[in-house]
Amino acid sequence: MPAESDGERFVDLPAVTVNGTQQQTDLPGNWNPADSEAAIYQRWVDAGYFTADAESDKPPFSIVLPPPNVTGSLHMGHALNHTVMDALCRRRRMQGYEVLWLPGMDHAGIATQNVVERQLAAEGRSRHDLGREEFVERVWEWKAEYGGKILDQMKRLGDGVDWSRERFTMDEGLSRAVQTIFKRLYDDGLIYRAERIINWCPRCRTALSDIEVDHSEDEGELVSIRYGDGPDAIVVATTRAETMLGDTGVAVHPDDERYAHLIGTEVELPLTGRRIPIVADEHVDPEFGTGAVKVTPAHDPNDFEIGRRRGLPSMTIMDERAVITAPGPFEGLDRFEARPAIVAALREQGRIVAEKRPYLHSVGHCSRCDTVIEPRLSLQWWVNVEPLAKAAGDAVRDGRTKVHPPELAKRYFDWVDNMHDWTISRQLWWGHRIPVWYGPDGETVCVGPDEQPPSGDGWHQDPDVLDTWFSSGLWPFSTMGWPESTAELAKFYPTSVLSTGYDILFFWVARMMMFGLYAMQDNGERRAVPFEHVYLHGLIRDAGGKKMSKSRGNVIDPLDWMNTYGADATRFTLARGANPGSDMALAEEWAAGARNFGTKLWNATKFALLNGATVDRPVPPVGELTEVDKWILGRLGTVVSEVDELFETFQFAKIGNLLYHFVWDELCDWYVELAKVQFSGPTADGTRAVLGHTLDTVLRLLHPFMPFITEKLWVALTSGESLVVASWPQRSAEHEAYADPVAAARVADVQKLITEIRRFRADQGLKPGQKVRATLSGGGFEALADHEDAIRALARLTEPGDEFSASASIEVGLADGVADVELDLSGAVDVVAERKRLEKDLAAAQKELKQTEGKLGNQAFMDKAPAQVIDKIRARKDTAAADIERIGARLAAMPQS
Template sequence: MTEASDTRTPDSRPTGGLSAQYQPGEVEQRRYEHWVSSGYFKADPASDKPPFSIVIPPPNVTGSLHIGHALDHTVQDALSRLKRMQGFEVLWLPGMDHAGIATQNVVERQLAAQQLSRHDLGREKFVEKVWEWKAESGGAILGQMRRLGDSVDWSRERFTMDEGLSRAVQTIFKRLYEDDLIYRANRIINWCPRCLTALSDIEVEHSDDDGELVSIRYGDGDNAIVVATTRAETMLGDTAVAVHPDDERYKHLIGTEVELPLTGRRIPIVADEHVDPSFGTGAVKVTPAHDPNDFEIGQRHNLPSLTIMNERAVVTVPGPFEGLDRYEARPAVVDALREQGRIVAEKRPYVHSVGHCSRCKTTVEPRLSLQWFVSTGPLAKAAGDAVRDGRVTIEPAELSKRYFAWVDNMHDWCISRQLWWGHRIPIWYGPAGEVVCVGPDEEPPTGEGWHQDEDVLDTWFSSGLWPFSTMGWPEQTAELAKFYPTSVLVTGYDILFFWVARMMMFGLYAMDGEAPFKVVNLHGMVRDGLGKKMSKSFGNVVDPLDWIERYGADATRFTLARGANPGSDVPISEEWCQGSRNFCNKLWNATRFALMNGATVEGDLPAPSELSSVDKWILSRLQHVVGEVDELFATYEYAKVCDTLYHFAWDDVCDWYLELSKPVLSSDGPGAAQSRRVLGHVLDQLLRLLHPVIPFVTEELWTVLTGAETIVRASWPTVDKALIDDAAEEELAALQKVVTEVRRFRADQGLRPGQRVSAALTGLGNVGIDTHEPLIRSLARLDAPGAEFTATATLAVTGGITVDLDTRGTIDVAAERARLDKDKAAAEKELAQCRGKLGNESFVSKAPEQVVAKIKDRLATAEADLTRIAAALEALPTA
């Protein structure tokens, strides 16, 4: 049976096996496993295609897919799928970070449940226990990435503690050490008394907490000086008081000594320009072993550094406070000072910034400690220069300022951690004080008294090597030759400092000045629909797996991508996810309709001369959309990509083209075969355009529509300028304007959607749409005027088109009068504005001719509108 003679009812026509409704659960796993088993995501370094590679921020082995991951992976996957379709050889490499502190905490909690500690097992057995946990329970997020649809090359999965990456870590440590860019020193570092390890600045989360500000008088009489502190217990370690050298209040005290209360020690009063004389009393206590700023003052003035707390933040100073936890010591010290009459003022609550361990949330303690550091000066300068000279582009450009603020002011990086899980520092110490750094191909020194450093490296040290270590560095592999530097890094602006800067420093250093990526594409944080930060305490946290389960991965992805504007935070809500699911259903229904009506992708498109204006219009619109989407993807405007495709699919294709084509598609008349071919082509191209963001539903629909194996390897649509038809677009825009105005009028009057109204249409020929009158009447539910037709309402549409309607018995007269009065007021306002401008001689003489001509046209239109509205009001029934 041919298409033209198919007389089956719509419900019995072929749909290629598509069910009546889209069920994501029946499609997603099946399609994903087919993609992976077929090798569609595997990267071939021997390919002659141009390369496109993308760095996945390796999730923690302890982690699960949260909404930030889902956004990050959606955007990266969209770019990867786009580039495959555009003919690139794509490498998107998956893997996990060993997450030193987080993972060690997980396993230590398990041991604690058995009344054991890691020390009961010993280092070797404990590390074995962590590897067992990793094999059994770690990496759940990798399976969740599959649920989301990540098109990663699973054959290349890496782990920051695997053999190859461990070799890379040891190699770069030795190179940095030999270049004097790694050193060991006593410095003030962030210390977590719970995790018992040093933390880098980026592992400390700051929040405004309630505390107390206590003002204490040191000394007596004319030599007394008052200092204020939020940590009174640290006064036990004071070794000076500092004032500004130009502060007239204290010049007579500079160089003298004052007695430190409770200790009997005398400490100097020193002058230092770091002190702000306008803050507080203008005098500060100096505790070099327990404050980073005080440490710097101590270095400048050669002050001793007295450590008053152990690694668990317990006071070690002999006397009444010895053995007290810092929070016990604080009020005890204040009480003792109060008894001596040394407390001048107390302010509670006093809100101030407090640092917390990002893993366990314990308040961080600044602590003088012997640690390993990276000397970041030359590395950070190189990272800044790479952006300044254009080798690396940050998108959006305005976020470059944040990047420079970080790399231009970077402190040396504390890389040692007092943990057992991680890359152990490859330094050996000898019995006579020898220090030897051991590379990956070297044997460590042996013999009595030799031992390896007990510390491990900061997790960010190994993840900073990710763009090249995962490709086999330090070996010069085919993967590095093909895919390094990577094409784009997609990540949230919140880890611009954590990860991006470290990858830049290491990549430029290890790879002979080649930055690890060409573009850094930054997005914002995911927030709720009201723009509020997601927090468990707010009760607004979204679990993406829950949305995937209920609405499907495509709906979840589309919701996230549709909110992703460059550098801006991403608002989402469940209502929007429901709307995204409805959009997927709309595509499903449109494709089923097309299949039932014989849409085809077989053969060439008909020549434009064989097409109706409706077919020419949709093909022309398609070309514009392809061009817009290409431009928007090129500038990482994911939200605008989604919005453009949403409105083209929903508005142009479904609401207009399918409706306009129904009479042709359901007939055997002229143009039916051509429209079926056009419809097939439009859906084919639309599904390709949507595939990067919503891969599952597009794969299911496209393979049924085309009969091809997979959309993953389909070619990306390109603009065919020969199909751009301005005349057809103008013609259809005029048709849409008429239908839209009538529909708006009907809605204003509360007419039922199916209720028909008699109408006379005049002036359609003015804009060349008189041949479409039957379509207009069909879409707007308008009957031809009969013998008793009486116009009771008039709509004037741009272009001199008038729609006279007989609304007797159907119209709400009061509502129509209100509508016309509103239109009249708007027309009168427009008329007054135009007359005002044209009556201004200065404006008319200086403004360009085309501007003056446009205002004259607006004036004429306003006058015509007022005449039309007056006639319509006159024609309304009086009752």
């Protein structure tokens, strides 16, 4: 049945009288989200529906919100993830669980410090002008005034979080957790301080974790340089010529016969006068370039490892601003100024063997300021991840934590099984300061939260702060009061589900797994995991599948959608695209379609109320129901079961599509229309009860995804307190009884017959509301005789009357035989004009068929044409043939004049 775009058939319906009582509804004519959403949400909060009770005897269900940055605002990725989490929590709450959805924010060390430093720069000052203590106070002031905007936006979206338990990664309790776990890891030898190569941002002047580095294919240059002269010369290629000033060796593969005679010798490093050794190392790929690589241990992670293995010294030739510090003519130049200057100097000496420009290669950029990162040897604090990562891998392998979709577990294992030690110190002032003190005689003391730091002359605390991911790695248990034994931990840990994007599977998920398994072992190995299920969704892309970015201008602001279409439409659109592990292409017309779906639901419920549909009386016994009523109840029971099954495997897109098509196609477009006929018959009260029950159930099923409109409609329909605390539908024995295959088959035949009559009417040019006289007969129709009133009403057919003259007929094959439909089209159609139009269309289709057959029969064309072109021509031929058959049938069925 064709579906109206906005459910207009139910608009502006008059009140009717049922059993002597005129039906009314308090629902306004249209659903306007802006008029209702904020008030509905505040009522939920004021009622305490989202506040979890740690002393409850209900089964627990818990999710901790992936903490957004305090500097952040809601984007489509957030909106998707929050929709998923809220849907999970709302369903479990309706199922009788004690639900904790715990919100909070991350202090976002680099991002927040950058924001405040930019403010200071606008004032002509720097953080150093303020000093550390005053600068940190300034950041707290900024947070109080501007931070947390995203939390208000979460309310707009309808997030049912427990606001009474909101946490911040820098609050007192979480700071205590950070200090506690640092001390434990340090005492266990899992935190250490050492010089290693790190990602360094010369703009932010801090170390970066891998997650804080964005890689892109940038244009650069590949320069081949000859080191040494004569037969002992060796050529190396590099994209970073400036780092040659810090070379302390050249490496070749030990099995590369080209360089076997040079291994163990020395070669002069151009421009410096230094001699450096040629060493053998299996890391070198003899097939890449010349098979020889320059080794700069202080400015490249692979070179650093070669240097360690081969005893090569590390020579730092840049400062923290990436300015050259090596003595000589290039000292004081920025790295990007030094690069062409060094190449020019080498060219002048005749040492440039080859130059390739442009040369595309992967370059890391600071995710905060887009500055090209500089690998740099630095003294930093590290976590020895090997034993922690093994435990994190084992917990997924043995099923204590399950990854959804399962195929993404391989990515997780690829990460945890090959994890490098993690640098956790940052050269910032905003963050958790490292709890280590240094003494005047080289002493090092790590201080726990209940210990007094050493004092006296010469003692000072380490100036660095911890990586933001260190504190957010504790999030599942630090937010519930750890290291104290709290009621929240006892009730809600481990959390039930972690929902997040697959893009941070390696970085955040793995860190939480490592820390949870380490810190919570005292709760037993089974309880140590931070979450039982990890649901990974994909990234949001535009309608063409491209990644959203400001530079492309294709970013969609969820607030714009909520302002235009409402929160429910925004959420439902995202849910219908949320296939586990898959990226989602998003277009605005889908949000408009979701809004139309809400309108359809609104108008159908309003229609039901005005026609006396109710939940006050029970659905009649199955023996008293019509076949149409049994059909919709049977379908409803199946939908309830399927929705439950899909929820358990996080198949949100399938749930959304299932509910969309059941509500629009089956409930609104068929059952409601068939119910209209039954409202005037002896089974009217039973049909009203069935319609009320079906809408009640549908609104409950849709509530996790569309909480606002379903709340408004359900309260109007049932006079209940709130859908938030209503019970979740369950398939029951009654549903099994309603699943009548005979009734379902009979209704399917009714639908088929009506659809075919409508199609024929459209082919004949009849207007949708135009009534025509018709007779219905045949064995197939006789089995549907009880549904004749409905068939005539929905197909716009009247009784034949005394002057009936059949001018057109169709046969429809049904389960019990053929149904014959004869129609009197006299006066209903301009036969002459319609015949001319059809004959014109037939000629065009015949011409298309002849042309496509000609091309497909041309062997020379077939030999040269690409396969995709031939496929398109074949498709055109098939379409033309089908059009000829269809139009010919219509012409044959038309009266001659």
